[in-house]
Amino acid sequence: MTANRFDVSHTTQHIGGTIVCEEHKKKILFDCNGETFHKVIIDGGVVSNNTTELRCDFMVIQDNETIELYIELKGQDIAHATKQTLQTIKNHGSQRARKRYTAIVTSTTPKKNTALDNAKILLKKETFITPFVKNNILKLKYDLGEVIKTN
Helix, strand or coil: CCCCCCCHHHEEEEECCEEEEEECCEEEEEECCCCEEEEEECECCCECCCCCCCCCCEEEEECCCCEEEEEEECCCCHHHHHHHHHHHHHHHCCCCCCEEEEEEEECCCCCCCHHHHHHHHHHHHHHCCCCEEEECEEEEEEECCEEEECC
């Protein structure tokens, strides 16, 4: 990852293995599948808790920065999670990223509701990729240049 993009105290390099992002009993497990990725703590790391700036919780970035994954671990407010994610893309996204994925893990997500539909539309409009949305635990995997959902 480009030096000085983020302070090293907020990033962790993972070579292969699984990256775990967890907060308030919500969790994402990201299988790097042998590739190098960096976990970046955005909320309370890159962006201080003492600011009103909207931000998602974490980013996972491929070493060459061609893939970025924006992660929000949320209770139930999908509309707010969408705003946080979009603002993080605007403030911290790299021009090098060829693919931007978004993931929202909630405590409860109805099968069908307007907020969820709107979130998917807004995030797909920004990233051109349908967001991953799941209750409690979301498992993702890097596979042949793509991020896929495995649960």
